[in-house]
Amino acid sequence: MLELENINTFYWERHVLWDLSLKVPQGSSVAMLGRNGMGKTTIIRSIMGLAPPIDGTIRFNGEPINGLEPHRIAKKGIGIVPQGRGIFPSLSVKENLEIAARDNRREGAWNLERVYEQFPILRERSNFPGNLLSGGEQQMLAIARALMANPELLIMDEPSEGLAPLVVKQIGQIICELKGKLTVFLAEQNFNMALNAADYVYVISKGSVVWDGLPEDLRNNEEVKQKWLGV
């Protein structure tokens, strides 16, 4: 579904991603692990067109999407839960959800009603300004907002960041529920949460893939864990 082929991304003069390739097959749930500052967010920004790669190809459903503007890429069918959640403080919870709504005519599509069923707390808060929610609620809002676009692929950038362990568990459960319904691509630092949610794992360090394989292999691979993840 999503394929990155030898992409190189720069921030101004700084080479951040080095010939990086990875794949997210249809229907799967793929996680990227890596320490802070290793390029995970840049990978996502490259996919979304915010930091377009200089060379290499990004394909979505077989179609190259690099070089497109972010909103066009999103409209191909990608929903995003950005790093730091990206809730709009000037908008109410309901408005936050509504502005992202897309393709919700067909049957079984995510719409306001279904999202509220999935996240009842958001219905209660629907008229609150987005920035008055708790961290966990904001994370749910960010996920719900991504779902409103009815994406084929859901990209999440560190959904566990800054949340209490109990809330992380809750978010983890939500991701596990979602992963049967759509393709999920996840950047995480939380080792356990990522391994529970993913079918396949990439370990990223210094802008390159340094290891990839199945979650259980990683769980048993002390060397990779110590060298690249510090677990």
Added chain:
Amino acid sequence: MDKVLSVFLLGLSYGLVLFLVATGLSMTMGLMRIVNMAHGALFMAGGFVGLTVAQHSNFLFGALAAIAVAGLGGFLLEVGFLRRLYKQEASQVLLTIGFIYILVNVAQWIWGSFPKSGATPGFLSSSITIGAVDVASYRLFIIGFGLVMAVLLWLFQDKTKVGAKVRAGMDSRETASQLGINLKVLFTGIFALGSVLAGLAGFMGGKIIGTNLNNAWQGLLLSLIVVVIGGAGSVQGALIGGIILGLLNSFGAAYFPSFSSYIMYVALIVILLVRPAGLLGRKFSHDSNEALERASAFTSKPGKKKVAPRAVYLESPVQKRLKKYLPIVAVLALLVVVPPFVGTFTQSMITKVLIYAIFAMSLDLIMGYTGLLSFGHAAFFGMGGYTFGILILKTGITNFWPAFIITIVVCALLAAVIGFLTLRVSGVYFLLVTMAFGQLLYAIANKWMSLTGGKDGLPGVTKPDLGWAIHWTPLKFYFFVLIAFVVCFFILYKIVHSSFGKTLIGVRENESRMRSLGYNTWMIKYTAIILAGVFAGVAGSLFAQFYGTMVPDHFALQMSALPMLMVIIGGGGTLWGPALGAVAIVLVEHYSSVYVQERWPLILGGLFVLCVMFVKGGFSRYLSSVWAKVHFGGTHVAGPGQVAGKEAEL
């Protein structure tokens, strides 16, 4: 009581016109963070075009024409120019100032310089009696129309999905676009809407404000003050700001006529002191990497693959010195040797260049080095000239030195006051507020007849005694200015190369980082403003002696725009760049005044636009690279800059 009511209605109708003008500026500045200085020019254009069409047909067609011309103008401005300058406030400002000159000059070409009275539809030419007060029904119509527009705009902003998308874009462009919102189209639409409102206000308010060329600047100034009072980014803010300013204006004119032209500045100062974000100001969140983008916006484009390694030249210390000082020595030698052999006219041209160069370098200290965009630098220039002139003409001081020293002190004090007030706001608001203070001094110079001579200015400023017997000739005065220039250059050179100078650059590149490193960035900026004010004052006092007179126009916006243009033409962040810019501007000004005097603003405006779009960084950058090539023949070894930074994720 009747008087109060009629003054109230006058003020309210004026305030609602101001609301219509200002709401567009508030939206583009507050929501999109795009500065459109030409907003007032669209207001003016709407007025003229609408009036002309209305005179040949009727009021409704006039309104439609005003809408069409302003909307189209705004659309072209955004799509053709401003869109490419996203997050480059300096460039946006300079570009749109250029468009003001162009539009005003074209309007003068078409409609002439005389103000015109606006149109009213036939059915509104009567007046209505409320209680014991006669009110022109047109004013009531404006009040009603303004309030209806306010409600519609507020509903659009807060209750529609498009409005929500715009607010989302204001909160974070990145997040909004990742969610599939096409901000380009949205923002072009908002920009055009704001322009349409300005054009409509120009036409409908013609009867109240008048239709004249000055509306381009006055409309900008008034909408700016409305936005500062009410707070940017919301319809409610513009409405409150407009009504407050309108009422202040009408009550001021009715009860304190002699003081009325200062009331809006008083309101501005009070708001800056008490609530710099405005009464209903929105709080802005910032994209996490905004500082990074901003810092790099001037120098490079994203996604540049090959970066030339920073050259490290292999050279001896003597060579280094040579490289550094050879051009300076050469230019200085020319400046000393050549003038005695050219005519007095050329001598006075070079004198003017040197004075303007001091002026431009002083602006560069805050604009190029510190990154503070000031559009009120003429305040210090004019203050220097006026203070010096008044001292010579009215106090009986005949010696140069006491007059000069008092001038410097006065300019430093003025800069201390203006700096204190303007630094309450940052970014483009700083620019707009400095502009307002420049205009305040312009108003004072015009109104305080007994001291400043009003419109006639201060004729007959003589070149005073330096303390030893010099019989002034143009050549001697030229050398006097040359010495002043060299001294100023030397002091500024020492300042920008001192550790203080480095902190200025630090503030420009990333102020919050400087603050977290423990620097008092406010104090750094404040000091820079005072220093710049002093040097501009020096230039002003020299100019008064050179020109022999000072007039209020030396406080005017055009006088603030000139050094800005010199800085961008020559290149900010160097001292000789602005000096070079001064040469270019004086030459262009001279030749255009010889051949096409009437069209000089058009040329000036065109220069602004061309410079912003095509010579980013100024000519000094090209010249230094040429110099490096000439001197070193392109032999250099690669520096360390090219491998660093793989590990960093931003």
